[in-house]
Amino acid sequence: MKFKTTPYHSDLLKDSDRLAVFYEAIKEYSSNNQLAYDLGCGSGVLSYFLSDYFEEIISLEINKKTYECAKENLKDFNKIKVINTDVLNYEFRKKADLIVCEMLDTALIDEEEIPALNRAKEFLKPDGEIIPKGVINAVELVNFERHYLHWDEGARHEIMSDQIIYDEINFKDEINPEFKTVLKLKATKEGLLNGLKITTFTKLTDNIIAGPLPMLNPSLLIPLNERQVKVNDFIQVELKYIMGNGIESIETKYL
Ligand SMILES: C[S@@+](CC[C@H](N)C(=O)[O-])C[C@H]1O[C@@H](n2cnc3c(N)ncnc32)[C@H](O)[C@@H]1O
Structure with a gap:
């Protein structure tokens, strides 16, 4: 067609x-x-x-x-x-x-997936299903060249920690769009840390999980104040955003 x-x-x-x-x-x-x-x-x-x-x-x-x-x-x-x-x-x-x-986007920040589902879910039969079923959000420390907030389109960036999962969302649950967490990441490289890389995995069903695709949740690069780090340094960052309120709602600070 x-x-x-x-x-x-x-x-x-x-x-x-x-x-x-x-x-x-x-x-x-x-x-x-x-x-x-x-x-x-x-x-x-x-x-x-x-x-x-x-x-x-x-x-x-x-x-x-x-x-x-x-x-x-x-x-x-x-x-x-x-x-x-x-x-x-x-x-x-x-x-x-x-x-x-x-209405997906990385970490569900920029589009209205969560407000839309919070409203529509009331109109799902008890044995009904939602596609996608949910998302899994992961984060890494990075150094990147373009030091402003942007989606990853292949520009150079260096990963400076292991990737950790910081949130899992099941769309059938009632979801508070106001998200706040403290990330605890261990540096695996020495050098200049200047950002976070958020990667969202989309759980279509229990059997189908999609990583970032060109038009489905490319990773998001978020700037942090520059800081020199050594291998095994523990970095704590408070990360806040409002799902559905746009990337302008993202706030970070070192703790
Ligand atoms: C990522 S696109 C996906 C389009 C289509 N579902 C597909 O998979 O090809 C999201 C679509 O949701 C629409 N949209 C965003 N917010 C909406 C809202 N509050 N109510 C209805 N549509 C909305 C956008 O205009 C856009 O067409």
Whole structure:
């Protein structure tokens, strides 16, 4: 099928590994197959996958232009209803067997995955499922060249500690978007420390976990004040952010 898209959604469609993990996850949950929501449906590609297995699909998209593409792409599928709305204002009425919500980004900071799911989850049947099931967030100490907050697109950076998991989120739990933790990392290299690298692993189902992909959660590089470190130094950093409030909400300080 040929999709009409915006340039951003065209890039999302070109990431075939991203599409493959979502397709496999949808297939895994296809036995309870009445109603599915597709939150932030974009071009409509995941609704298209859902149409193989579900009797009814309600697809919500906030952006007018993107909504128009999805509406056009899915016009021949009577079982899919595409609605131009903010998930946070949508009046859910029916309980679903499956909620698909791909408003993902690294550590869920910059997009509204958590606020959207906190709202929509009430409309999931007791035996219903959410795709993805959750995320696992990990962090490392780094030295990087471009000393400002940015997503990893291959620019040089040197890893200066082991990677530790600092948070695991299960989307079925009630989630407080205000996140705060103290990271305790041991330097494995001597040199100039100037940042943190956050990597998010997406748990599509119990059986499918995806690491960062070009269009699914590339790692995030966060600057720290520069500090000389030696091997085995313990570095403690307080990390705070609000999930869904944007990368501007990230705060760090050495303890
Ligand atoms: C990462 S894209 C994924 C699109 C599509 N699900 C896919 O997998 O190709 C996220 C989409 O969610 C939409 N979105 C973001 N916040 C939203 C909200 N509050 N309500 C509805 N849609 C939203 C964006 O406009 C964007 O199209």
